[in-house]
Amino acid sequence: MTVLVTGGAGYIGSHMVWALLDAGERVVVVDRLSTGFEWAVAPEAELIHADVSDTAAIAEIIRAHGIEAIIHFAGSISVPESLADPLGYYQNNTANSLALIRTAIATGVKQFVFSSTAAVYGTPRSDGAIAENTPTVPESPYGASKLMTETMLADAAAAHEFRYAALRYFNVSGADPLGRTGQSTRGAANLIKVATEAAMGKRDGIEVFGSDYPTRDGTCIRDFIHVTDLVAAHLDALTYLRAGGDSLVANCGYGRGYTVREVLDSVRRLSGRDFEVRLGPRREGDIVTSVADSTRARTVLGWTPRHDDLDKIVGSALAWEAALARSNHTIDEPAEQSSRRIVLDWTPPHDDMEEIVGNALAFAPVLARRRHSR
Template identity: 60%
Template sequence: MVWALLDAGEDVVVIDRLSTGFRWAVAPQARFYLGDIGDADLLRQVFFENEIEAIVHFAGSIVVPESVSDPLGYYENNTGNTRVLASAAVEAGIDKLIFSSTAAVYGTPASAEPVKETAPLLPENPYGQSKLMSEIMLRDTARAHDFRYVALRYFNVAGADPKGRTGQSTDRATHLIKVACEAALGKRRSVAVYGTDYSTPDGTGVRDYIHVADLVQAHLRALAYLRRGEPSLVANCGYGSGYSVLNVLAAVARVSGRPFAVEYCPRRAGDAAFVVADSTLAREKLAWVPRLADLDLIVETALAWEERLEQDATPDIGALRRRLAAGGF
């Protein structure tokens, strides 16, 4: 998002405590503050030293099993720190905020149909609950103050910057496409498949995988939406179609040309058979038009980034760039 904002000619200020991120990943043109959004004094300093018009709030913890073992940590980092940030924004007169929410607020969908924003909100773990509580705080803040927000409920984000500048780099990642790309490059011994007896075509879970670059475009559209003075909005971000775990593993093997070992394991508690977004609201209200809704392209960008991490050099992604320039996606 920082790169995309800079590409669009925006001035960008970044606050990050670097608990999972890396200083080198921040574009050099952005002003950087090392710190935590839960630090109200730091926020006052940043807001005093910079003319902040809008906040894009990505900070948070995102690993579901970790949230179960450390619920208080998740409520502090995801919910408590969002309260501090919202309070500081109101105090400074910053009236626009875009929030990273999650499909985990829905829990297990009741049917194999794309999930609408009007579906019951039944999070099944502290991660989803902490994000829902943050949404509720933002809603109530908008009712009480000159403050508007867009909360984007992400489905399964994957891929990397098509220009090769950045991508997921965290150790011990849990996202399927990242894990499978690591396995294809020999960084992992195998990939675990949790459950093969779901009511899906091949028995494995189906998810809506959205390219990170399309998700970034949704944030840019949300910023334009708020700048027009539009009301607060909660919207899903996904493509409206899904791929099974085995579909994803086959795509990674096909694109990489490298087979890898797969372990078949029992289902994990809380995993749903089918989770796909109905993103009609984002498309209509934000004029969001996804352009990278192709599983092989998602895998190509993720794999190119993984190769860069492995080689500590810029990968040869000229062919990928030519595909993008040709308008095929």
């Protein structure tokens, strides 16, 4: 049996592919490579250039490869972008997901794991952790487009022999601890990604949108989850569905929140570098506080996070940025053949960073080799 991963050349999807392969699964990736990268896909997985909205192509892939489960990441993920282009988000996230769900049911796929988001909740009515029964009042087309897909999945499961798990992510960050993949998306807006780029000199600083929120330091609070723990939750969800578990929605987060300023302090401390922080006005669509109650994922799916530490998340992101920065190439251009080793140009301020540095150094030849192998 084989698992189909849509969007498997992207940030979270590429980590998912490695996790599935590590678990002994056979994996087929479908990606149109609009934001993902061919080199990011593990060489043991089969990559097919296709769009999930192409029902004929997806049906043929499912039949030809004996696909028995789909993990669906393909989609657009920016709140500000969704406000500027709402119809594009409803097309890419909702209409294309509808096409994929229809194809899955028509071809007999019975397990479906969906990449949803905490943006479906909107602004919580209280300061406590957000549980799955919290009212869903999305404040952006991004959140609304994901909630619509959840509704389609629920209705499809009620009408067909088809079960799903919709995982509502909080703030996904970090990189594979083994250095095999990380966030490489062009123009990524993820706070930790942007801050680590600033620390590595790839940006001239970072803008903080709003410093007058009713929080402990005036900046927004977010629940940051390591991408490795997130894909582990997907693997647990797949195992649960295969064992006959009922369809469900589950939050993925640690249940603790950090302010924007606290994240920036962690990046400065671990990198040993300062960078400019520009305080700007609040940004439309941003939520003040977003922290997960992940009890359901832990108890029903058996999910056990292993990287619940802000410094560990930031450290893995810094190691990835260091590897990219010193390998003499850009994300879109292959490295020179001779560029096989990375020399980090920052020094860790304490012993806890030794493992991070080691991972970055070890990853240098892997990064170069995989770019040339595709």
